[in-house]
Amino acid sequence: MSIREHAVIAAGNTSPASAPARTRALALAALLACASPGAPAVAATLLNGDFELGNTGFTSSYTYVDPASNLMQVEGTYTVGPSPAATSPYWPTDPSGASGNMLIVNGANPGSQLVWTQQVTDAVANQSYTLGASFASLVSSGASASLQFTVDDVAVGGVQTVTSASFSAYAASFVAPSASFTLRLVNYETAALGNDFAVDNLSIAAVPEPHEWAMLLVGLGLVGWAARRRNAAPTVVVDPAA
Numbered sequence: 001m002s003i004r005e006h007a008v009i010a011a012g013n014t015s016p017a018s019a020p021a022r023t024r025a026l027a028l029a030a031l032l033a034c035a036s037p038g039a040p041a042v043a044a045t046l047l048n049g050d051f052e053l054g055n056t057g058f059t060s061s062y063t064y065v066d067p068a069s070n071l072m073q074v075e076g077t078y079t080v081g082p083s084p085a086a087t088s089p090y091w092p093t094d095p096s097g098a099s100g101n102m103l104i105v106n107g108a109n110p111g112s113q114l115v116w117t118q119q120v121t122d123a124v125a126n127q128s129y130t131l132g133a134s135f136a137s138l139v140s141s142g143a144s145a146s147l148q149f150t151v152d153d154v155a156v157g158g159v160q161t162v163t164s165a166s167f168s169a170y171a172a173s174f175v176a177p178s179a180s181f182t183l184r185l186v187n188y189e190t191a192a193l194g195n196d197f198a199v200d201n202l203s204i205a206a207v208p209e210p211h212e213w214a215m216l217l218v219g220l221g222l223v224g225w226a227a228r229r230r231n232a233a234p235t236v237v238v239d240p241a242a
């Protein structure tokens with residue numbers, strides 16, 4: 001009597017095609033777990049962080065002027081638009097690395113240092129977040145802006161001295177003090193001469209972000225599945241008809 005041995009996949013499915021199907025199922029389960037009502041919603045919303053919606057979603061202690069007015073040479077003003085050079089004769093060249101609209105600021109006298117303020121209302125208390133931004137200088141002489149983010153008026157990250165004529169990325173980490181907090185960008189430099197700059201790409205991201213949680217869960221699921229598969233002994237099946 002001959003005996004035929006069949007190695008059976010430890011998961012209980014004999015089809016070789018089941019492995020990728022199981023991987024997809026694990027990924028789907030992880031994503032559903034993150035999207036389920038019981039999963040923590042850690043993302044926080046920042047409105048109009050790329051300034052593509054114009055002068056909305058934030059407040060400033062600077063004086064707003066229309067980007068088409070060519071009045072940005074007035075100290076202590078700001079506007080939102082795609083081209084600083086189009087708003088002031090003193091800025092002949094736009095900063096490189098721009099992406100559509102940006103916040104354009106003529107930094108100036110004391111009392112107008114709150115460049116940008118927004119109330120974040122959907123954060124998670126004690127959750128870690130990463131704050132991102134891009135800054136560029138509009139001047140080659142005079143003072144340079146010294147920018148600082150604050151959360152509920154507490155400084156987060158370092159002071160950024162803006163000297164580059166191209167947009168440079170900035171990042172800082174902070175822990176949300178509560179679900180709702182005031183995020184501000186402050187300019188510590190109060191000189192009128194020089195001290196002109198542009199801001200773009202403001203963002204907040206949870207650490208880790210929801211999709212990173214999903215990838216982590218998928219990874220853990222796959223590791224566990226692989227370990228169970230390694231530890232399971234092959235099943236021997238005897239065919240009595242052979």
Ligand SMILES: [Ca+2]
Pocket residue numbers: 050051052099100101102200201
């Ligand atoms: Ca933009």
Ligand SMILES: [Ca+2]
Pocket residue numbers: 075076106107108191192193194195196
């Ligand atoms: Ca200025």
